[in-house]
Amino acid sequence: MPSRSEGVIFCRSKGKKWNGRWKGVVYDRSDRLATTRKPRKCTTAGYTDRGDCVRATRELRMQVEAKVAAALEAMANELDHTRDLPLRPASAAQAEANVVYYGEAFHADREEGSKSFRAERYVRVPASRERFAYATGCRHGVGKHACVNAAVRGYHCPEHKDVG
Numbered sequence: 001m002p003s004r005s006e007g008v009i010f011c012r013s014k015g016k017k018w019n020g021r022w023k024g025v026v027y028d029r030s031d032r033l034a035t036t037r038k039p040r041k042c043t044t045a046g047y048t049d050r051g052d053c054v055r056a057t058r059e060l061r062m063q064v065e066a067k068v069a070a071a072l073e074a075m076a077n078e079l080d081h082t083r084d085l086p087l088r089p090a091s092a093a094q095a096e097a098n099v100v101y102y103g104e105a106f107h108a109d110r111e112e113g114s115k116s117f118r119a120e121r122y123v124r125v126p127a128s129r130e131r132f133a134y135a136t137g138c139r140h141g142v143g144k145h146a147c148v149n150a151a152v153r154g155y156h157c158p159e160h161k162d163v164g
């Protein structure tokens with residue numbers, strides 16, 4: 001998910017490198033700083049024309065998103081709860097019932113408590129009338145044997161909470 005401070009900004013602070021120019025800001029979620037744990041900030045060059053900057057920012061975002069997707073896929077292949085699963089569609093409305101997916105985690109780790117870049121297992125759940133949302137999937141089983149239930153507290157469904 002793009003951060004709120006992302007986008008094209010005009011810099012007017014005197015004496016700064018970008019003064020009087022447009023620059024694009026994109027955050028690389030797969031590359032967190034060791035000190036702050038915040039995603040690394042990537043910027044375009046400075047542009048006098050806003051349109052040029054918008055194009056350069058779009059290009060930069062595509063590069064960063066491709067890098068994030070590759071890092072996530074590599075991570076998913078390493079973990080039992082995400083390997084051999086399809087990537088979740090962008091919207092839960094496009095996801096299928098009883099299919100288990102992997103995707104970029106959008107919540108803090110339930111055991112570590114910190115928000116980090118990691119692959120998580122997801123299933124589609126009903127959100128409200130004719131709407132769907134993603135829920136963290138139960139970690140029981142691998143690949144096509146993955147449990148299709150949502151995890152309730154911790155990383156398992158009630159049926160598998162004692163089995164693992």
Ligand SMILES: [Zn+2]
Nearest residue numbers: 138147157160
């Ligand atoms: Zn389960």
